[in-house]
Amino acid sequence: MGDAPDQAAAKTATPRAPVTIERPVPTKLDFDRPYMARALEAVDAEHPEGTPGYNNDGYTVLQLHVHYFDRNNDGIIYPWETYAGLRRVGFNVILSFISALLINLALSYATLPYWIPNPLFPIYVSKIHKAKHGSDTGVYDTEGRFVPNKFEELWTKFPKTHQNKLTFKELMGMTAALRVALDPFGWIANKFEWSLTYLLAKDEDGLVSKEKVRGVFDGSLFYQVEIARTNKAFSERQGKLKK
Known part of the structure; x- marks a missing residue:
């Protein structure tokens, strides 16, 4: 006899599709409505209210993810602003330059409020949801909200050696697992x-923690890294002056 209908309906894996066993989904999330997409806060099991003390100022979580790079707060991110932001969090000149060019080139047009391309490749924060690509995690929905249970899935499916932490190999395995057919742009962008x-x-x-990844999703980690680097530089300078 097979499973009773109510038991079968609750199953999350089956031997006929071994991948469903290899990549389990979370079945017990002890916080309020983990299935509900959140517009303003990156909520997970450890942070049911979002990032403590982080003022979202009414931005969606996806907008927060990019807002760090809009330091003049005009709602537009130009390539030189992307470059400056990457430098502030510690990337070197070459990687920052290449990354800024690629990011703005790839995302700009989808976010423009007009049809004519802009040769300066600005990214409009208010329309960043239009730049969401395929083969991604699904943690952001198509309107830029944060989907808690999709975020929690990453930490049941892909860590194999450490709880709530990913190695680089596991991260790359995750990007491969998330690929959808006929989506080369999404494959490359995700990696x-x-x-x-x-x-x-x-x-x-050499591991990436769940908390830091959550901080990337809501942008709070960018500020934390910049502050830590600034404090470190200040301490080093003070130490040199005392010698």
Whole structure:
């Protein structure tokens, strides 16, 4: 006899599709409505209210993800602003230049409020949801909201060696697992984005933690890294002056 209808309906894996066993989904999330997309906060099991003390000022989580690079707060991010932001969080000149060029070139047109391309390749923060590409995690929905259960899925499906942490190999395995058919732009964009995330968020042990990845999704990690680098530079300078 097979499973009773109510039992079968609750199953999340089956031997006939081994991948459903290899990549389990979370079945018990002890916070309020994990299935509900959140416009303003990146919510997970450890942070049911979002990032403490982080003022979202009414931006969606996807808008927060890019807003760090809009330092003059005019709602537009030009390539030189992307470059400056990448430098502030520690990327070198060459990687920052190439990344800024690629990011703005890839995302600009989809976010423009008009049909004519802009040779300066601006990204409009208010329309960043239009630049969402395929083969991604699904943590952002098509309007730029944060979907908690999709975020939690990353941490049941892909870490194989450490709980709530990913190695670079596991990150690349994740990007391969997320690929959808006939989407070469999405395949490349996802690997590029997660490679930058790894370089930014990896710990001294070479692992990327769940909390730091969440900080990338809502943009709070960018500010944290900049502050830490500024404080470190200040301390080093003070130490030199005392000698």
